Amino acid sequence: MTQEPESESQSTGPRKALVVVNTGNGKGKTTAALGVLFRAWGRGLNVCMLQFIKSTTSNYGENRAAKKIGMEIVALGGGFTWLSKDIEKDKALAHDLWEQCKQRIASGDYDVVALDEFTYPLAYGWLPTSEVIDFLKTRPPRTHVIITGRDAPQELIDYADLVTEMREVKHPFQQGLKAQPGIEF
């Protein structure tokens, strides 16, 4: 039968912390990152998720779950929704939020840091992708970084170790169904 890549985990080769990108227009980008954090937490690793987009009701499920188990999920923007029409303001904010991420990653305290919806400041040009990559190259060797969001820049894809495109094949909004609590958010 079809072999999943997981079954190759016995293969030999160097270990290194990965840069993982979940992109594409489909569901599951953030959710898969959340699954990785949950799995890593199960192994006793130190994990956190830093969210670039304002928390909405869509985050209640994971926030409640994370709170229950003491997993760190931090809304960096503090309610900022990136709706400013002032490009300089957006750039300044993007840099400020990125500084917060850098501090956490550089601390060496974390095994896995997820930068949720971080592709947007990159795709919108508020933060140079090359600057982000230069920093990631210098990060502590134990720290995996997961980046989620649509429209991941090609430069980031080229640099990353593991890239998955979540492609929407069918979505319930097409049937006029509203998002279902507990399963979609």
Added chain:
Amino acid sequence: MTQEPESESQSTGPRKALVVVNTGNGKGKTTAALGVLFRAWGRGLNVCMLQFIKSTTSNYGENRAAKKIGMEIVALGGGFTWLSKDIEKDKALAHDLWEQCKQRIASGDYDVVALDEFTYPLAYGWLPTSEVIDFLKTRPPRTHVIITGRDAPQELIDYADLVTEMREVKHPFQQGLKAQPGIEF
């Protein structure tokens, strides 16, 4: 900026339990299902994952995490690896495992049931997809069902409410890296 579907959660429309399919050759099918279960568990919902493929080391992370929080993850096959060359035996086993799934789904006890790697018995013709769909149509209205695995049959995709293809863009095995504990399994 690009709007995620989540932001449409305020839209009106009927609520119903969904059939969700995570398919494709990329990472994140099981992991996203796990993220949904974690999120739903955060809302106090009753969830379980039923695994069709033998647990390998790749499952240690999620099994440990699930055990810590009392989430049910059940390896149905009990070590069976689907390597039999006896098609009749495979069919009998697939039906037996499916009966176990049906009982749990039909119990009405669960808000979300994930059938992990369930596409394989369907894709291999050991279990008729039409029979599965007929059962799903009669399931308790509260119970969301998530099905993961490569090669989801078109008939299942046509029936499902939400289908995402996880497409492999880049995989670390291409660089000769072995799977990294905590992040990939």
